[in-house]
Amino acid sequence: xxxxxxxxxxxxxxxxxxxxxxxxxxxxxxxxxxxxxxxxxxxxxxxxxxxxxxxxxxxxxxxxxxxxxxxxxxxxxxxxxxxxxxxxxxxxxxxxxxxxxxxxxxxxxxxxxxxxxxxxxxxxxxxxxxxxxxxxxxxxxxxxxxxxxxxxxxxxxxxxxxxxxxxxxxxxxxxxxxxxxxxxxxxxxxxxxxxxxxxxxxxxxxxxxxxxxxxxxxxxxxxxxxxxxxxxxxxxxxxxxxxxxxxxxxxxxxxxxxxxxxxxxxxxxxxxxxxxxxxxxxxxxxxxxxxxxxxxxxxxxxxxxxxxxxxxxxxxxxxxxxxxxxxxxxxxxxxxxxxxxxxxxxxxxxxxxxxxxxxxxxxxxxxxxxxxxxxxxxxxxxxxxxxxxxxxxxxxxxxxxxxxxxxxxxxxxxxxxxxxxxxxxxxxxxxxxxxxxxxxxxxxxxxxxxxxxxxxxxxxxxxxxxxxxxxxxxxxxxxxxxxxxxxxxxxxxxxxxxxxxxxxxxxxxxxxxxxxxxxxxxxxxxxxxxxxxxxxxxxxxxxxxxxxxxxxxxxxxxxxxxxxxxxxxxxxxxxxxxxxxxxxxxxxxxxxxxxxxxxxxxxxxxxxxxxxxxxxxxxxxxxxxxxxxxxxxxxxxxxxxxxxxxxxxxxxxxxxxxxxxxxxxxxxxxxxxxxxxxxxxxxxxxxxxxxxxxxxxxxxxxxxxxxxxxxxxxxxxxxxxxxxxxxxxxxxxxxxxxxxxxxxxxxxxxxxxxxxxxxxxxxxxxxxxxxxxxxxxxxxxxxxxxxxxxxxxxxxxxxxxxxxxxxxxxxxxxxxxxxxxxxxxxxxxxxxxxxxxxxxxxxxxxxxxxxxxxxxxxxxxxxxxxxxxxxxxxxxxxxxxxxxxxxxxxxxxxxxxxxxxxxxxxxxxxxxxxxxxxxxxxxxxxxxxxxxxxxxxxxxxxxxxxxxxxxxxxxxxxxxxxxxxxxxxxxxxxxxxxxxxxxxxxxxxxxxxxxxxxx
Numbered sequence: 001x002x003x004x005x006x007x008x009x010x011x012x013x014x015x016x017x018x019x020x021x022x023x024x025x026x027x028x029x030x031x032x033x034x035x036x037x038x039x040x041x042x043x044x045x046x047x048x049x050x051x052x053x054x055x056x057x058x059x060x061x062x063x064x065x066x067x068x069x070x071x072x073x074x075x076x077x078x079x080x081x082x083x084x085x086x087x088x089x090x091x092x093x094x095x096x097x098x099x100x101x102x103x104x105x106x107x108x109x110x111x112x113x114x115x116x117x118x119x120x121x122x123x124x125x126x127x128x129x130x131x132x133x134x135x136x137x138x139x140x141x142x143x144x145x146x147x148x149x150x151x152x153x154x155x156x157x158x159x160x161x162x163x164x165x166x167x168x169x170x171x172x173x174x175x176x177x178x179x180x181x182x183x184x185x186x187x188x189x190x191x192x193x194x195x196x197x198x199x200x201x202x203x204x205x206x207x208x209x210x211x212x213x214x215x216x217x218x219x220x221x222x223x224x225x226x227x228x229x230x231x232x233x234x235x236x237x238x239x240x241x242x243x244x245x246x247x248x249x250x251x252x253x254x255x256x257x258x259x260x261x262x263x264x265x266x267x268x269x270x271x272x273x274x275x276x277x278x279x280x281x282x283x284x285x286x287x288x289x290x291x292x293x294x295x296x297x298x299x300x301x302x303x304x305x306x307x308x309x310x311x312x313x314x315x316x317x318x319x320x321x322x323x324x325x326x327x328x329x330x331x332x333x334x335x336x337x338x339x340x341x342x343x344x345x346x347x348x349x350x351x352x353x354x355x356x357x358x359x360x361x362x363x364x365x366x367x368x369x370x371x372x373x374x375x376x377x378x379x380x381x382x383x384x385x386x387x388x389x390x391x392x393x394x395x396x397x398x399x400x401x402x403x404x405x406x407x408x409x410x411x412x413x414x415x416x417x418x419x420x421x422x423x424x425x426x427x428x429x430x431x432x433x434x435x436x437x438x439x440x441x442x443x444x445x446x447x448x449x450x451x452x453x454x455x456x457x458x459x460x461x462x463x464x465x466x467x468x469x470x471x472x473x474x475x476x477x478x479x480x481x482x483x484x485x486x487x488x489x490x491x492x493x494x495x496x497x498x499x500x501x502x503x504x505x506x507x508x509x510x511x512x513x514x515x516x517x518x519x520x521x522x523x524x525x526x527x528x529x530x531x532x533x534x535x536x537x538x539x540x541x542x543x544x545x546x547x548x549x550x551x552x553x554x555x556x557x558x559x560x561x562x563x564x565x566x567x568x569x570x571x572x573x574x575x576x577x578x579x580x581x582x583x584x585x586x587x588x589x590x591x592x593x594x595x596x597x598x599x600x601x602x603x604x605x606x607x608x609x610x611x612x613x614x615x616x617x618x619x620x621x622x623x624x625x626x627x628x629x630x631x632x633x634x635x636x637x638x639x640x641x642x643x644x645x646x647x648x649x650x651x652x653x654x655x656x657x658x659x660x661x662x663x664x665x666x667x668x669x670x671x672x673x674x675x676x677x678x679x680x681x682x683x684x685x686x687x688x689x690x691x692x693x694x695x696x697x698x699x700x701x702x703x704x705x706x707x708x709x710x711x712x713x714x715x716x717x718x719x720x721x722x723x724x725x726x727x728x729x730x731x732x733x734x735x736x737x738x739x740x741x742x743x744x745x746x747x748x749x750x751x752x753x754x755x756x757x758x759x760x761x762x763x764x765x766x767x768x769x770x771x772x773x774x775x776x777x778x779x780x781x782x783x784x785x786x787x788x789x790x791x792x793x794x795x796x797x798x799x800x801x802x803x804x805x806x807x808x809x810x811x812x813x814x815x816x817x818x819x820x821x822x823x824x825x826x827x828x829x830x831x832x833x834x835x836x837x838x839x840x841x842x843x844x845x846x847x848x849x850x851x852x853x854x855x856x857x858x859x860x861x862x863x864x865x866x867x868x869x870x871x872x873x874x875x876x877x878x879x880x881x882x883x884x885x886x887x888x889x890x891x892x893x894x895x896x897x898x899x900x901x902x903x904x905x906x907x908x909x910x911x912x913x914x915x916x917x918x919x920x921x922x923x924x925x926x927x928x929x930x931x932x933x934x935x936x937x938x939x940x941x942x943x944x945x946x947x948x949x950x951x952x953x954x955x956x957x958x959x960x961x962x963x964x965x966x967x968x969x970x971x972x973x974x975x976x977x978x979x980x981x982x983x984x985x986x987x988x989x990x991x992x993x994x995x996x997x998x999x
Contacts, residue, residue, distance in 0.1 A: 002019075009442075015053060053442075055423075058120055062117075081132055087139045091108075091147055094107050104236060156225060156232070157205075159217075159218065160218060165201030168200075174199050176195055177310070178193065179284055180287055182291060183382060195253075199263060201267075202267075237249050290310070319373045356408075368396050385410075527572045541581075566598040569605060601672045602968060607665060627667055627676070641656075653789055686736075689743060693840040725747070730835055748849060750842060751774050756768055778810045858918045871995055896961055896965075906930065906987060910930050913994075914933060954980075
């Protein structure tokens with residue numbers, strides 16, 4: 001009886017008895033007899049008990065295929081180590097008869113099931129050391145990838161011919177790079193695999209040895225050949241069928257990520273890494289290894305193969321020829337990101353990504369590889385457990401640190417395998433159920449969970465200590481005496497009123513009584529009274545430092561009471577998450593930036609109070625006031641999304657929202673401190689919106705394709721990229737986004753009429769007509785953008801500018817849109833078209849839209865009718881949106897957007913000018929932003945230089961005031977007669993000249 005081999009705790013006996021009964025119900029009498037005979041060996045019986053109790057996955061494999069258990073037990077394969085050749089031979093034998101894709105895919109999955117049973121069994125029963133388990137997993141991935149490559153290569157050659165290099169004339173092979181743990185032969189038992197595909201040379205395919213007079217067969221470019229080959233390989237490994245999957249494949253580490261080509265030739269790869277490769281890509285590339293390679297025959301894999309050539313090309317990117325101290329700051333940034341991510345996402349139970357986890361050990365090792373690996377080639381070893389002793393011996397790590405890290409790493413990896421092997425799931429989180437924790441401890445040979453937890457925590461603390469010590473931040477000695485302690489009695493309420501006022505006045509405070517009342521109100525608030533002792537201690541350390549910081553370097557005109565009120569709003573919001581108070585207490589620079597920004601903008605204070613995780617962005621004032629370029633933003637977004645599974649929509653939505661909030665905070669900080677001019681602010685805000693839209697489209701496309709397959713084009717071929725375009729109107733179209741702007745969008749699709757998706761044939765999901773597919777994709781895009789999560793909306797999306805407004809179809813074709821604009825659109829819709837541009841999506845559709853837009857805007861129009869339409873629309877807007885009330889009330893208030901002489905008047909004049917004169921000067925229809933259009937109107941002579949300058953200055957002044965008001969959390973209405981008097985008069989005068997209807 002299996003239960004006799006396990007302790008009677010945590011329902012162990014009950015579980016095994018149930019498992020035994022379920023297996024017997026599925027097994028034949030003969031199979032039951034065979035198992036009983038095999039289990040006469042008590043050692044084998046103990047192993048089975050541990051395997052079944054430790055892994056539901058193993059039990060389900062045995063239950064669903066009773067003969068599989070008999071076969072593996074009887075073969076003896078569970079008791080011996082395998083080489084890569086053993087894996088390759090066993091897989092080839094199983095797949096030898098496969099002729100169709102489905103037959104290959106089934107063979108791969110059946111082999112994977114048997115191989116995983118063997119690997120997890122040996123790991124749970126301590127029959128294999130950690131290095132063997134990870135090597136076996138890596139070998140399984142390698143031989144599966146190699147077999148899929150060879151099978152699909154042969155099939156594609158029959159259809160398209162051999163891919164021939166344009167320069168060499170040689171047959172080309174595909175090289176598959178394994179990244180991360182696969183590259184290092186350290187793959188865990190339920191890991192995805194990070195791959196990069198490459199081939200040597202561009203060229204075309206050709207058919208050889210055709211019979212004389214035979215009909216020519218279809219050929220294609222090498223790029224298309226290897227692109228199809230890559231897609232086939234991914235499908236064979238990644239697709240979920242009734243037999244499961246082989247490996248989840250992640251291609252996002254390739255050049256340009258998801259927006260890049262699936263396969264690149266060597267020249268393009270080399271150029272990318274030389275000119276655009278990022279530091280984090282160097283970090284990733286040091287583990288890259290050729291795991292599969294194939295062409296027409298295995299002779300291609302001899303010495304000097306394409307894979308060797310590729311690795312030689314890439315090595316200089318990862319390893320400099322000198323000691324590379326230039327990498328230190330980039331590594332510090334990466335370290336900060338790891339610390340931030342652990343802190344922000346609360347990964348306490350994650351043994352890989354959490355505090356003192358596997359990733360921190362790997363980072364310690366890879367720091368020295370990046371800095372010194374070019375000079376010391378021994379450090380180009382990929383395996384962590386090979387590198388740690390070397391780093392310790394050579395003094396890179398303190399004495400004993402390498403041993404401690406290696407011991408911790410082994411335990412963490414064993415825990416990771418026990419977690420993943422339980423249900424064959426890609427997770428590193430410790431279970432939450434008490435019985436599962438006890439089972440985990442028993443599997444790892446600990447008496448109970450408490451014992452394992454204590455050991456695990458000890459190791460994780462040692463790992464984190466070494467992690468924090470590596471490339472530590474340079475120490476800064478403060479020459480100023482810490483005078484904040486004097487404020488402690490004030491905060492604690494220990495001073496009499498007169499004494500408190502005297503202290504505040506000595507430190508330069510005014511409105512002392514108001515400040516004292518604010519502190520008293522906070523101290524007596526429900527949030528503070530409910531704090532635990534540890535949290536209250538943190539608050540008592542923070543408040544004196546806050547009061548001291550407020551007293552330093554203040555602007556005499558600054559309302560210190562108002563600033564304090566804004567900061568105290570943040571304090572109340574983090575009363576249950578006082579780790580943020582620790583962050584501010586221990587980082588005087590961050591606290592100083594907090595006070596500065598809250599003083600400048602209540603909008604920023606609100607953002608920080610609602611989303612205190614943004615306080616991390618205050619740690620480095622250099623990055624806070626130096627927003628990244630568009631390319632750097634794209635790179636940052638790519639990194640933050642790399643490890644999120646495509647089906648984890650919630651994870652994506654939170655990551656995208658944090659990305660936006662963090663980067664918009666930087667822009668706001670620059671704006672309120674005068675570090676960035678207005679036009680640059682809008683440029684950066686627009687870049688952020690466009691990059692986020694690109695990522696949202698990627699996510700929506702991937703999820704739709706996973707469910708329904710790829711749409712087909714007019715020839716019935718599947719489409720690998722979405723034929724989908726997003727048009728931006730209004731502020732986003734005019735590159736004039738503000739901090740709280742919504743997005744006016746229109747969706748275009750290019751799906752072939754009458755075609756549908758491949759879902760019914762390839763994935764089992766229902767096939768969709770192309771129009772329905774892209775309509776649902778558009779709905780998913782809107783859902784991702786509009787949905788309110790704990791982090792709020794990404795953007796509010798307004799779709800009312802699409803053809804026929806809210807009653808119109810959600811997506812349309814370029815042709816249908818052009819026809820609508822030509823035949824049905826109102827004048828105001830053509831005005832809106834002036835500020836419309838393609839902001840994300842398919843380039844060919846964008847080019848088609850640009851032609852439609854140019855054609856519509858450049859048509860001749862009857863000027864009197866046009867002027868009348870524009871003026872009537874403007875009057876209607878004034879009636880509903882401008883300042884209302886008596887003449888005196890109107891005189892005392894000015895809405896910079898809607899009132900006479902404001903922003904909308906300028907916009908309407910610009911739009912009228914384009915519609916009126918673009919047929920004479922098409923250059924007027926080139927731009928979508930008002931400033932450059934006004935410049936064109938001056939150059940073409942339609943508006944004088946003096947009038948143009950006045951309009952531009954007024955427009956900039958209004959927009960700057962609008963941004964300022966938004967950051968002060970105020971509406972776009974100014975009070976008082978004197979503001980913008982000259983600007984308003986100029987705009988009104990020009991409106992009269994340009995738009996006044998003849999009587």
